[in-house]
Amino acid sequence: MMNGNKIDYLEAKVFEAIKQIAYLTKKSRALILENKQLKARLAEQELFMEGLQKTIEELKKNSTGAELLKYQENEGKIKERIQKLLAKFDELKLVD
Numbered sequence: 001m002m003n004g005n006k007i008d009y010l011e012a013k014v015f016e017a018i019k020q021i022a023y024l025t026k027k028s029r030a031l032i033l034e035n036k037q038l039k040a041r042l043a044e045q046e047l048f049m050e051g052l053q054k055t056i057e058e059l060k061k062n063s064t065g066a067e068l069l070k071y072q073e074n075e076g077k078i079k080e081r082i083q084k085l086l087a088k089f090d091e092l093k094l095v096d
Contacts (some may be wrong), residue, residue, distance in 0.1 A: 035092045038085060045082045052078060 056071050 031092060035089070038089050038092065042082065042085050042089065045078065045085065049075070049078055049082065 052071065052075050056075060059067055059071055
Protein backbone atom coordinates (compact mmCIF):
# COMPACT_ATOMS: atom_id res chain seq x y z
CA MET A 1 0.00 0.00 0.00
CA MET A 2 3.00 2.25 0.47
CA ASN A 3 3.44 2.54 -3.33
CA GLY A 4 -0.14 3.78 -3.68
CA ASN A 5 0.58 6.68 -1.34
CA LYS A 6 3.68 7.63 -3.30
CA ILE A 7 1.76 7.54 -6.56
CA ASP A 8 -1.03 9.64 -5.07
CA TYR A 9 1.53 12.14 -3.79
CA LEU A 10 3.29 12.33 -7.15
CA GLU A 11 -0.02 12.63 -8.96
CA ALA A 12 -1.00 15.55 -6.70
CA LYS A 13 2.36 17.26 -7.32
CA VAL A 14 2.04 16.80 -11.09
CA PHE A 15 -1.46 18.27 -10.95
CA GLU A 16 -0.18 21.27 -8.96
CA ALA A 17 2.62 21.75 -11.49
CA ILE A 18 0.14 21.66 -14.38
CA LYS A 19 -2.06 24.25 -12.65
CA GLN A 20 0.99 26.48 -12.08
CA ILE A 21 2.06 26.14 -15.72
CA ALA A 22 -1.44 27.08 -16.89
CA TYR A 23 -1.48 30.12 -14.58
CA LEU A 24 1.97 31.27 -15.71
CA THR A 25 1.05 30.77 -19.37
CA LYS A 26 -2.07 32.91 -18.91
CA LYS A 27 -0.07 35.57 -17.05
CA SER A 28 2.61 35.55 -19.75
CA ARG A 29 0.02 36.07 -22.50
CA ALA A 30 -1.50 38.97 -20.55
CA LEU A 31 1.93 40.58 -20.13
CA ILE A 32 2.73 40.11 -23.82
CA LEU A 33 -0.55 41.80 -24.74
CA GLU A 34 0.09 44.64 -22.30
CA ASN A 35 3.59 45.01 -23.71
CA LYS A 36 2.21 45.34 -27.25
CA GLN A 37 -0.35 47.88 -26.08
CA LEU A 38 2.30 49.92 -24.28
CA LYS A 39 4.54 49.85 -27.35
CA ALA A 40 1.64 51.14 -29.46
CA ARG A 41 0.87 53.89 -26.94
CA LEU A 42 4.54 54.82 -26.82
CA ALA A 43 4.71 55.05 -30.61
CA GLU A 44 1.60 57.27 -30.62
CA GLN A 45 3.07 59.50 -27.93
CA GLU A 46 6.35 59.78 -29.81
CA LEU A 47 4.52 60.83 -32.98
CA PHE A 48 2.49 63.33 -31.00
CA MET A 49 5.68 64.60 -29.41
CA GLU A 50 7.28 65.08 -32.81
CA GLY A 51 4.25 67.08 -33.91
CA LEU A 52 4.45 69.23 -30.81
CA GLN A 53 8.14 69.80 -31.37
CA LYS A 54 7.42 71.01 -34.90
CA THR A 55 4.66 73.25 -33.57
CA ILE A 56 7.01 74.68 -30.97
CA GLU A 57 9.64 75.37 -33.59
CA GLU A 58 7.04 77.21 -35.68
CA LEU A 59 5.84 79.13 -32.65
CA LYS A 60 9.37 80.17 -31.82
CA LYS A 61 9.52 81.75 -35.24
CA ASN A 62 6.04 83.27 -35.30
CA SER A 63 4.41 83.74 -31.91
CA THR A 64 4.44 85.53 -28.60
CA GLY A 65 6.18 84.26 -25.50
CA ALA A 66 2.91 83.33 -23.77
CA GLU A 67 1.86 80.96 -26.54
CA LEU A 68 5.31 79.43 -26.60
CA LEU A 69 5.21 78.90 -22.83
CA LYS A 70 1.87 77.09 -23.16
CA TYR A 71 3.27 74.69 -25.73
CA GLN A 72 6.44 74.15 -23.71
CA GLU A 73 4.34 73.23 -20.68
CA ASN A 74 2.40 70.73 -22.80
CA GLU A 75 5.68 69.34 -24.09
CA GLY A 76 6.91 68.87 -20.53
CA LYS A 77 3.75 67.02 -19.53
CA ILE A 78 3.97 64.75 -22.53
CA LYS A 79 7.64 64.03 -21.91
CA GLU A 80 6.73 63.05 -18.36
CA ARG A 81 4.01 60.69 -19.60
CA ILE A 82 6.41 59.13 -22.09
CA GLN A 83 8.97 58.60 -19.32
CA LYS A 84 6.31 56.84 -17.23
CA LEU A 85 5.44 54.62 -20.20
CA LEU A 86 9.10 53.82 -20.74
CA ALA A 87 9.49 52.94 -17.07
CA LYS A 88 6.49 50.61 -17.27
CA PHE A 89 7.89 49.11 -20.45
CA ASP A 90 11.22 48.49 -18.67
CA GLU A 91 9.34 46.78 -15.82
CA LEU A 92 7.73 44.45 -18.35
CA LYS A 93 11.12 43.61 -19.82
CA LEU A 94 12.21 42.46 -16.38
CA VAL A 95 9.25 40.08 -16.28
CA ASP A 96 10.20 38.48 -19.63
